[in-house]
Amino acid sequence: MTAVDAKGAFVHADGERLFCRIRGRFFEDLRGEKRPLAPGDEVTVLLAGPGEGTIEEIHPRRTKLSRPSGHRGEEEQVVAANVDRLAIVVSVRNPPLRPGLIDRLIVAAVNHRLEPFVVINKVDLGKERRVAAVRKTYEDLGYRVLRTSAVTGTGISELHEELKGRTTVLAGHSGVGKSSLLNAIEPGLHLKVGEVSRATRKGRHTTTRAELLPIPGGGFAVDTPGVRAFGLWDLDRADLDIFFREFEPLIERCRFHNCTHAHEPDCAVRAAVRAGELNPDRYAAYLRILESLS
Numbered sequence: 370m371t372a373v374d375a376k377g378a379f380v381h382a383d384g385e386r387l388f389c390r391i392r393g394r395f396f397e398d399l400r401g402e403k404r405p406l407a408p409g410d411e412v413t414v415l416l417a418g419p420g421e422g423t424i425e426e427i428h429p430r431r432t433k434l435s436r437p438s439g440h441r442g443e444e445e446q447v448v449a450a451n452v453d454r455l456a457i458v459v460s461v462r463n464p465p466l467r468p469g470l471i472d473r474l475i476v477a478a479v480n481h482r483l484e485p486f487v488v489i490n491k492v493d494l495g496k497e498r499r500v501a502a503v504r505k506t507y508e509d510l511g512y513r514v515l516r517t518s519a520v521t522g523t524g525i526s527e528l529h530e531e532l533k534g535r536t537t538v539l540a541g542h543s544g545v546g547k548s549s550l551l552n553a554i555e556p557g558l559h560l561k562v563g564e565v566s567r568a569t570r571k572g573r574h575t576t577t578r579a580e581l582l583p584i585p586g587g588g589f590a591v592d593t594p595g596v597r598a599f600g601l602w603d604l605d606r607a608d609l610d611i612f613f614r615e616f617e618p619l620i621e622r623c624r625f626h627n628c629t630h631a632h633e634p635d636c637a638v639r640a641a642v643r644a645g646e647l648n649p650d651r652y653a654a655y656l657r658i659l660e661s662l663s
C-alpha cells in the first residue's frame with residue numbers, strides 16, 4: 370500500500386501500481402485511528418480489472434510510526450506502517466538546525482522500533498564547523514550520520530545505499546530538503562519542492578501526504594509532510610531515559626530506581642553532566658522532552 374485517501378489506496382504488486390478500493394468494513398473498527406490504512410501497510414488485493422483492485426485483507430503491522438492528531442491530539446495518525454528506518458533530515462542553514470529535534474526524533478524512532486540515522490543536508494551552504502559538531506555528537510553515540518547536498522550531489526549515492534532494500538521514513542522540518550534528496554536519487558519521482566519563505570524561514574508544506582516511493586534498486590521511502598509536531602505517541606515519561614543510550618550505563622547508579630534525572634539527589638546522570646562526561650545538549654534535549662511528556 371503506497372498512498373491512501375478517502376476513496377482508495379495505491380498498492381504496489383509485483384512492480385505494478387494498482388488503484389484499490391477500501392471496503393467499508395475497514396472503516397468500522399478504527400480503534401481511535403483516523404484511517405484504516407497507512408502507507409506501508411501490507412494488504413491482500415482482489416484484482417478487479419486492469420490496474421484496479423479491492424483490498425480484501427490488511428495484514429498485521431510489524432512496525433508503525435504514529436503521531437497524535439485531532440484537536441487535542443487524542444487521535445492516532447499512523448504516518449507509515451512496516452517501516453524499518455527513520456532518516457532524520459536536518460539542514461544546518463535555511464532553515465537552521467533546531468536544537469533537540471534530532472534527539473526527539475531518535476526517541477520517536479526507537480520507541481517505534483525503527484533504526485534512526487541522521488542526514489545533514491544543504492552542506493553546500495557552509496557552516497562546516499556546525500556540521501562537523503552535529504556529526505560527531507551522533508556518530509559518537511553510534512548512529513550513522515550522512516552529509517548531503519541535493520544541489521551539488523554530495524552524499525547522494527551514500528544516501529541511496531542507505532535506502533536500498535528497506536522502507537525508510539524521511540522526517541524533518543519542512544524546507545530541509547527531503548523531497549529534493551529523493552528527487553536527486555530518482556529524478557523520475559518528480560516530487561514537488563517548496564520555497565523556504567524568507568520571512569519565516571519555515572518551508573511551506575508542499576508535500577501534503579505521506580506516500581511510499583519506490584527506490585531504484587529496491588526499497589521504499591516515505592516522504593512525510595513536515596513534522597511540525599512530531600509527537601511521541603505511546604511513550605511513558607518514566608521510560609524516556611532508556612532512549613538516551615548514553616544514559617544507560619549510568620541509570621542503575623542513581624539512588625532512586627525511578628529517578629527522572631531532573632532534580633533527584635545522587636543522580637548519576639546529573640553527576641555525569643556536571644563532570645563533563647555527557648553532552649549537555651543531549652541532556653537539555655532529554656529534559657525538554659521529559660517536560661513535554663508530563
Ligand SMILES: Nc1nc2c(ncn2[C@@H]2O[C@H](COP(=O)(O)OP(=O)(O)O)[C@@H](O)[C@H]2O)c(=O)[nH]1
Nearest residue numbers: 491518519520543544545546547548549562563
Ligand atoms: N542549497 C541547497 N538547497 C536545497 C538543498 N536541498 C533542498 N534545497 C532547497 O530547499 C528548499 C526546500 O526543499 P524541499 O525538498 O521542498 O524540502 P522538504 O520540505 O524537506 O521536502 C527548496 O528550495 C530546495 O531547492 C540543498 O542540498 N542545498
Ligand SMILES: [Mg+2]
Nearest residue numbers: 547548575576
Ligand atoms: Mg517535501
Ligand SMILES: [Zn+2]
Nearest residue numbers: 623628630636
Ligand atoms: Zn538519575
